Amino acid sequence: MYRLFQTHQIRKSITLPALWDLSIQGEKVTKIPVPSCVESIPAYSNYKGACTLETTQHFSGDLKLTFKGVGHTANVYLDGKHLGGHYGAYGEFSFILKDQKEDTHTIRVVADNSYTEDSALHIDNDYYSYLGITRPVLLEQLNKAYIQWIHITPVYTEDQWSLRISANVENISGESLDLKLRFYLSTSDNCVQNSPDVVGSIDLAVQLNASETKEFSCFMSCPQVTAYMPENPVMYFIHGHLTDASAPSEGQILDDLIERFGFREIKVSGDQILFNGVRMKLKGFNRHEDYAEFGSSVPLAAMQRDIMLIKDTGANCVRTCHYPNDERFLDLCDENGLFVWEEAHGRGLNEDRMRNPHFLEQSRLSITEMITEHYNHPSIFVWGLLNECASDTAYGRSCYAELIELIRSLDRSKPVTFASNKLLADICLDLVDIVSYNIYPKWYKNTPCDEFLAGCIEYIRANGGAGKPIIISEIGAGAVYGYRTNIRCKWSEEYQLDALDEQLSTVLNNPECSGVIVWQFADCRIDEGWFANRPKSQNNKGVVDMYRREKLSYAKVKEIFQTV
Ligand code: ADA
Numbered sequence: 195m196y197r198l199f200q201t202h203q204i205r206k207s208i209t210l211p212a213l214w215d216l217s218i219q220g221e222k223v224t225k226i227p228v229p230s231c232v233e234s235i236p237a238y239s240n241y242k243g244a245c246t247l248e249t250t251q252h253f254s255g256d257l258k259l260t261f262k263g264v265g266h267t268a269n270v271y272l273d274g275k276h277l278g279g280h281y282g283a284y285g286e287f288s289f290i291l292k293d294q295k296e297d298t299h300t301i302r303v304v305a306d307n308s309y310t311e312d313s314a315l316h317i318d319n320d321y322y323s324y325l326g327i328t329r330p331v332l333l334e335q336l337n338k339a340y341i342q343w344i345h346i347t348p349v350y351t352e353d354q355w356s357l358r359i360s361a362n363v364e365n366i367s368g369e370s371l372d373l374k375l376r377f378y379l380s381t382s383d384n385c386v387q388n389s390p391d392v393v394g395s396i397d398l399a400v401q402l403n404a405s406e407t408k409e410f411s412c413f414m415s416c417p418q419v420t421a422y423m424p425e426n427p428v429m430y431f432i433h434g435h436l437t438d439a440s441a442p443s444e445g446q447i448l449d450d451l452i453e454r455f456g457f458r459e460i461k462v463s464g465d466q467i468l469f470n471g472v473r474m475k476l477k478g479f480n481r482h483e484d485y486a487e488f489g490s491s492v493p494l495a496a497m498q499r500d501i502m503l504i505k506d507t508g509a510n511c512v513r514t515c516h517y518p519n520d521e522r523f524l525d526l527c528d529e530n531g532l533f534v535w536e537e538a539h540g541r542g543l544n545e546d547r548m549r550n551p552h553f554l555e556q557s558r559l560s561i562t563e564m565i566t567e568h569y570n571h572p573s574i575f576v577w578g579l580l581n582e583c584a585s586d587t588a589y590g591r592s593c594y595a596e597l598i599e600l601i602r603s604l605d606r607s608k609p610v611t612f613a614s615n616k617l618l619a620d621i622c623l624d625l626v627d628i629v630s631y632n633i634y635p636k637w638y639k640n641t642p643c644d645e646f647l648a649g650c651i652e653y654i655r656a657n658g659g660a661g662k663p664i665i666i667s668e669i670g671a672g673a674v675y676g677y678r679t680n681i682r683c684k685w686s687e688e689y690q691l692d693a694l695d696e697q698l699s700t701v702l703n704n705p706e707c708s709g710v711i712v713w714q715f716a717d718c719r720i721d722e723g724w725f726a727n728r729p730k731s732q733n734n735k736g737v738v739d740m741y742r743r744e745k746l747s748y749a750k751v752k753e754i755f756q757t758v
Contacts, residue, residue, distance in 0.1 A: 196262075196330045198525035199383040199431070204450040205340070208257070208333040210301075214249040228331055231265070231324040231489030232305075244306040247327055254296035256336045256366060260288035263329030263520065264305050265490065266316045271302040281556055282315065283307075283323060283490070284517040284539055285563030290336070290366055303327060314550040315539045315560065320733055321482050321516070322719040328491040329520055338367035339402065341375070341434050341451040345569045347607050348457045350470075355419050355457050360411040361434055365402035373400040373448070374441070375410060378433040383452050385433065393419070393430075399439065421470050422456025422572045424510060424531035429456045429572065456528070456572030462609050462627045467663045467708050469533070469575060476533065476709025477702070477755045478511025479504055479737075480668060483519060484718040486740045497523045501530050503742060504715060508755035513667060513711050515613075516541035516581045518564040527573040534571065535611070535667075535711070537578035538564050538597075545584040548593050557597055565604040576628060577601050577608055582615040585622040594622045613667040617650060624658030632668035632713070636693040637684075643700035651706050663708040669697045670713035673747065674729055675739035685729065687746040694737075694747050695754065702758040712751060716740060 195201075213225040216232065224235060228247065233239045261268065265283035269276065272291060280287040307325040309317055316323045342362040349356050357379070365371050378385070379394040396414050420428040436449040458470050467474040481500065483490045492500075497520070504512060512532055514523075517539040527534045539560040547553065561579065568574060579597055584590025594612065601610050609627035614620045623629050631654070635646035647666070654664060673690035682688040694712065701710040717736035720728050732740065737748045 196332060196522070198522060198529065199452070199454050201452050202334075202450055203384070203433075203452070204435070204447045206335040208251060208253055208335065210251055210331055210333055211249050214247045214327070217246045217248070218243075226326070228327045229263075229329050229491045230326060231328055231491045232326040233324055233489050234487055234491075241325065243308050244304055245325060246302060246304050248300060248302045250298050250300050251333065252298045253333065253335075254294050256338075257291040257294060258288055258332075258334045258336055258340065259291055259301065260286060260332040260334070261303075261327065261329070262286050262331070263327075264303060265307050265324045265326055265328045266313070267306045269304045271304075273300055274302075281313070282539060282560055282563070283328065284519070285560055286567050287563075292366065311550070312552055314543075314547065314553040314556045317543075317547065318721045318723040319541055320720050320724055320728070321541070322484065322489070322721060324489040324491070326491070328489070336366060337448040339363055339365045339371055339373060339436060340449040341436055342407065343566055343569075344377075344432055344434050344451055344453045346432050346453060346455045348455065348459060350457075350459050354415065354417060355421075356413055356415040357432075358411060358413055359396075359432060360409055361451075362407060362409050363400055363402065363436065364407040365405060368404050370404055371400075371402045372439040373402065374398070374437050374439045375400045376435045376437070377412070377414065378435070379414060379416060380431045380433060383431045383454065400436070416457070419457050422458040423470060423472075424533065427456065427529060427531040427572070429454050429528065453570050454525075454528070455570040458572050460575045460608055462663060464661055465663050465706065465708070467575070467609070467628065474533065474575070474708060476511040476665060476711065477509050478513060478533070478535075478709065478711040479509055479715035480513045480515045480711055480713050481715040482515065482718040483523070484716070484740065489719070492520065492523070494522055497526055499742065500715065501526050501532065503738065504532065505530060507748070507752040511535070511709065511711060512715075513537065513578070515714070518560070518568060521567065524568060524571045524573065528571050532573055533575050534573040535576050535578050536564060536568060536574045537581065540580045540583060542581070543583045545587050545589055548584055548590055554593065554596070557593075558600060561597060561600055562604065565601065569605060575608065577605065577610050578630070579610070579612050581613045582632060583612075585612065585614050586616040586619040587621075591622050591625075594625055598625050611665065618653045620657065622658070623654060623662075626662075628663045628665060628708070629654050629659040630665040630667035633666060634669065634671075636697060637671040643696050647700055647704060647707075651704075664706055665708050666701045666710045668713035669701065669710060670694065670735040672734040673745050674734055675717070675743060675745055678746070685734070690735075690745060691747040691750045695750055698751065698754045699758060702754065712737065716742060
């Protein structure tokens, strides 16, 4: 089980070896766990470039090989034959392996984290693009057709919940198929058709031509279900079962997929964000996927510890800056009732960078993968994109407009936002449902927080953001862990505490703000090109360091989050 719940009872997974052979520049280096980052190997902690990861496995028939994340450009080979490539460390991709003969097969992945002209989103940046197979790999046995994904949209009308359920089914056989898709709504991921856990079901006819992929949808009404709320995060499961149309209901199931979700709706009403009708007041943290020596391949126990620390402060929200996260982290957020702002990949791209010929195509891919894979997480309340890009130029605006439309075409059930640092020059605020600003009074600017915030709000209201909710999506100050001094100067833990005290109190006491998200939860590694105002080659604005040791500010943020 690679998620925090069972995703299949029927489809069989083949376990791949835990250790794969790693070679760099043609030389065998060592065996390395998958998932992990190459930088975890001491001799390669500063290596940038290509590496090869290889494993063997015995299998036959039709299979699906899925990579949950490879940093950042991948080329995959089966028995020496190129299956295909993929760009972007934070998206899932897969290959259908047809008619494999009973044998031991070799899977080889060439991963590369170098910054080339072909890479529009992974650039020298204020976080680190790690190398390797950084998220899980799955190998699954398929039948003649399989369910690619199921998207579940809860709808609340006239005091009653119903669901819109859509599923994509792919026929991998060379013949047309007459199938049936049955959805069961259940309180459990482990159920049989007639068990008391099943609270509803619905059948769909599925006709597919040879090699065709098609989307099928239906509505299901759901009386007497419990809503998902952060303080009571009750979740349900949709089991999709694919059978031959002629098969009896208990007949042989060709494929299944189980998805978890919660009954909740997110609405923007005037300047408020409503979660199941309750006004959201966000108190949160920006969090990079980066953990001391593990890099971006954060172990599950460490993810859980982050969630516990975040909740311990009284925070209710996490922003997955600046890319889609490992779905196990999202699963944990779902279980812990934390609101999530999930963001497509993209940070700090100026107009020149947005004019990279690959920018739009790579951004579209990141958005599409994020929404396809993460659609059902009840914790996700907003989709974000393009943090601090050129939202102050006409060309930048055309990119924002196109990509925001793409998000809406993939999911109309959640609002859209982007985090802007263009302050009094942003020209894209009319495009989004929620306006979000990254502001650093008391750090990059010494202006008093209230004055700074008031100036931004005045600009927002007059420039496309009238009547919309406002989130302060970043605010904070740097502190080098352990540097304490009576002079309370910048980079000291004392200065960070003082700055966050004023910053957070100002935003949380401003009735026009729907909340604040601290930059940032934990310190993270950065590219060395950023060394000039980044001691230790880290972004030091965490309230804990890379080992999650608390700085003085941690207790202050906790005090504010629990009282204001
Ligand atoms: C930005 C950006 C972050 C980080 C932060 C900082 O607003 O979105 O990624 O770079 O500022 O530390 O300056």
